[in-house]
Amino acid sequence: MAEVPIPAGPGGPPAVRLVDASVRQGGRGVWSHVDLVVEPGTFIAVLGPNGSGKSTLVKAILGVVPLSGGRIEVFGRPPGAVGRDIGYLPQRRSFESGLRVRGVDIVRMGADGDRWGLPLPWGPGRRARDARVEEVIELVGATAYASRPIGEMSGGEQQRLLIAQSLIQRPRLLLLDEPLDSLDLPNQAAVASLIAEISRAAGITVLIVAHDVNPIASAIDGVVYVARGRAVSGTPDEVVTSETLSALYGTPIEVLTTNDGRRVVVGQPDAASHHAGPHDHGHDLDHDHGHDLDLLDHLDHLDHHDHHDHHDHDHDHGHDHDHDHDLDHGQHP
Amino acid sequence: MTFRPVLALAGPALNPVVDLRRMLALHFMVNAFRAGTIVAVLAGTVGWFMVLRRQSFAGHTLAVVSFPGAAAAIWLGVSATAGYFAGSIVAALVIALVPRPASGGARSQESAVIGTVQAFALACGALFVSLYGGFLDSITGLLFGSFLGVSDVQVVTLAAAAAVVLAVVAVLGRPLLFATVDEQVAAARGVPVRALSVAFLVLLGCTAAEVSQITGALLVFALLVMPAAAAQQVTARPLVGLALAVGFGVAVAWVSLAVAFYSPWPVGFWVSTFGFALYVGAAGGRVVVARRRRWLRRDGRAALTTGRGAAVAPGAVGA
Numbered sequence: 321m322a323e324v325p326i327p328a329g330p331g332g333p334p335a336v337r338l339v340d341a342s343v344r345q346g347g348r349g350v351w352s353h354v355d356l357v358v359e360p361g362t363f364i365a366v367l368g369p370n371g372s373g374k375s376t377l378v379k380a381i382l383g384v385v386p387l388s389g390g391r392i393e394v395f396g397r398p399p400g401a402v403g404r405d406i407g408y409l410p411q412r413r414s415f416e417s418g419l420r421v422r423g424v425d426i427v428r429m430g431a432d433g434d435r436w437g438l439p440l441p442w443g444p445g446r447r448a449r450d451a452r453v454e455e456v457i458e459l460v461g462a463t464a465y466a467s468r469p470i471g472e473m474s475g476g477e478q479q480r481l482l483i484a485q486s487l488i489q490r491p492r493l494l495l496l497d498e499p500l501d502s503l504d505l506p507n508q509a510a511v512a513s514l515i516a517e518i519s520r521a522a523g524i525t526v527l528i529v530a531h532d533v534n535p536i537a538s539a540i541d542g543v544v545y546v547a548r549g550r551a552v553s554g555t556p557d558e559v560v561t562s563e564t565l566s567a568l569y570g571t572p573i574e575v576l577t578t579n580d581g582r583r584v585v586v587g588q589p590d591a592a593s594h595h596a597g598p599h600d601h602g603h604d605l606d607h608d609h610g611h612d613l614d615l616l617d618h619l620d621h622l623d624h625h626d627h628h629d630h631h632d633h634d635h636d637h638g639h640d641h642d643h644d645h646d647l648d649h650g651q652h653p
Numbered sequence: 654m655t656f657r658p659v660l661a662l663a664g665p666a667l668n669p670v671v672d673l674r675r676m677l678a679l680h681f682m683v684n685a686f687r688a689g690t691i692v693a694v695l696a697g698t699v700g701w702f703m704v705l706r707r708q709s710f711a712g713h714t715l716a717v718v719s720f721p722g723a724a725a726a727i728w729l730g731v732s733a734t735a736g737y738f739a740g741s742i743v744a745a746l747v748i749a750l751v752p753r754p755a756s757g758g759a760r761s762q763e764s765a766v767i768g769t770v771q772a773f774a775l776a777c778g779a780l781f782v783s784l785y786g787g788f789l790d791s792i793t794g795l796l797f798g799s800f801l802g803v804s805d806v807q808v809v810t811l812a813a814a815a816a817v818v819l820a821v822v823a824v825l826g827r828p829l830l831f832a833t834v835d836e837q838v839a840a841a842r843g844v845p846v847r848a849l850s851v852a853f854l855v856l857l858g859c860t861a862a863e864v865s866q867i868t869g870a871l872l873v874f875a876l877l878v879m880p881a882a883a884a885q886q887v888t889a890r891p892l893v894g895l896a897l898a899v900g901f902g903v904a905v906a907w908v909s910l911a912v913a914f915y916s917p918w919p920v921g922f923w924v925s926t927f928g929f930a931l932y933v934g935a936a937g938g939r940v941v942v943a944r945r946r947r948w949l950r951r952d953g954r955a956a957l958t959t960g961r962g963a964a965v966a967p968g969a970v971g972a
Contacts, residue, residue, distance in 0.1 A: 384840060415834075419705075420886070421834055426834065429834065429839075434828055434844045485835075
């Protein structure tokens with residue numbers, strides 16, 4: 321709830337500002353009374369368990385999801401009015417393997433796919449656009465395969481091209497919804513550092529929704545932690561701590577730091593969270609009690625993928641979670 | 654198609670000029686070529702989007718629904734053309750009304766609704782035919798096409814409707830492609846995804862109605878799907894693909910008309926057969942090319958000691 325005390329950027333209005341913002345979807349509060357300031361040029365991770373409303377936060381900033389209360393400003397303007405200043409990469413977008421459209425066409429759509437009328441080969445600005453398409457494809461290192469059909473590419477190759485697409489308009493703000501998801505570990509590291517390098521070089525503000533803070537830990541300036549209908553923001557050192565997360569979840573959470581500086585969040589499933597059935601929606605903020613377990617073992621998963629697998633399965637089978645959101649622990653390497 | 658004698662008075666001379674001249678001396682053949690061309694251009698264009706959007710089932714239903722439309726029109730004594738369009742456009746709106754959430758499960762929901770609409774529509778068609786009574790002769794025409802009885806008025810109507818649909822496609826095309834391939838980003842960029850999806854179904858309805866008048870309600874796919882699907886096998890470039898789909902469609906229509914002229918078998922059979930052959934050829938060709946390219950790429954990769962992504966592999970040759 322605290323405002324992000326991140327060193328101010330080059331001045332001007334904040335890239336994103338949420339003031340007492342709330343979102344309700346399907347009659348349930350997703351999160352409410354969220355205050356947040358993201359300074360221009362910063363690299364912010366949005367963390368939190370599945371179903372806590374991280375994607376909703378991104379969509380609210382985009383102006384696709386309306387607020388039920390409070391307000392959002394993007395570069396001092398209402399969301400939706402910003403349009404081409406925002407580059408957006410939605411969650412888990414993979415293309416059907418049979419899709420016969422080239423990667424370069426996907427990137428080009430980011431440039432002028434929203435324009436009406438026929439694209440004339442001799443139209444104005446076409447050469448500049450093609451040069452820009454080539455430039456961003458090179459920037460993400462996808463030149464070698466950009467002319468292949470997107471459906472035939474690997475997840476990592478697709479993700480690079482989608483990042484190129486989101487960059488093509490020279491956005492001032494990049495909203496990336498789990499861009500590292502569904503990538504293998506080497507690709508996660510490579511794509512994460514790619515995003516960090518590009519945005520640093522161009523001074524782009526980045527909000528990146530992530531499952532695991534560690535691949536992006538070295539790049540981030542701040543963290544927004546969304547859970548239980550609330551959000552806490554600050555520097556990683558302030559937010560990813562036992563105290564803050566315990567307060568956020570209302571249950572004891574322990575954050576351990578390994579020798580190499582990686583953070584491991586360990587939650588102890590609290591018996592108190594079991595007594596309500598998974599379909600009990602009586603609590604406004606915590607819209608699915610089943611998630612209590614999800615988020616706790618999710619927290620384990622923030623780091624301990626390999627060690628906690630059995631743990632994870634116990635939860636999955638022992639309690640009938642109602643996963644209306646993606647619970648994809650199986651995909652963790 | 655009802656049984657008919659061979660149209661040509663003599664067999665083919667196997668001299669293209671003579672054979673062509675002989676065909677075009679007959680006014681109904683000229684009209685058949687005109688109508689076939691109009692319909693093939695329209696079907697190739699709209700079909701290309703339909704195949705890309707994975708809406709072939711919807712397209713088929715819209716075509717099938719033109720049958721009860723036309724049957725009802727004949728029963729009521731209205732023009733069959735109006736019936737074709739009314740049936741398909743109403744069905745397009747019904748399908749478009751089905752809410753389509755963003756998740757993957759929506760697609761099966763959509764196909765269940767479409768299947769229901771289709772079955773009901775066919776049943777209505779059967780009802781209208783029996784209510785009208787004694788037009789069993791034209792029911793084959795409604796279902797399997799009547800290339801050879803196209804009037805001048807019909808040609809003009811077809812051309813006008815096709816021109817309108819193509820103009821709308823030209824305006825909507827780019828955002829439609831964006832919304833088709835990348836719905837969420839398109840929506841975030843302000844493309845009215847939902848409205849476009851409704852608009853496209855209506856365009857598809859018009860196209861299906863138009864094509865059914867020539868190929869019959871059941872063989873619409875010969876021109877709507879086959880050329881477009883074949884084109885997408887051949888190229889992944891949008892504009893080239895569109896052009897190819899149109900080219901394939903026109904070629905199939907012309908060749909089938911010419912062959913049908915000199916054979917006793919119905920045009921619909923020839924259109925479907927040539928369309929099918931084209932698709933099989935394109936898909937087979939693609940498998941061969943892909944295999945060869947993979948070989949080349951593997952060789953290229955072995956030859957180059959590449960860093961990640963930065964190298965220009967031989968696989969970069971345009972697809």
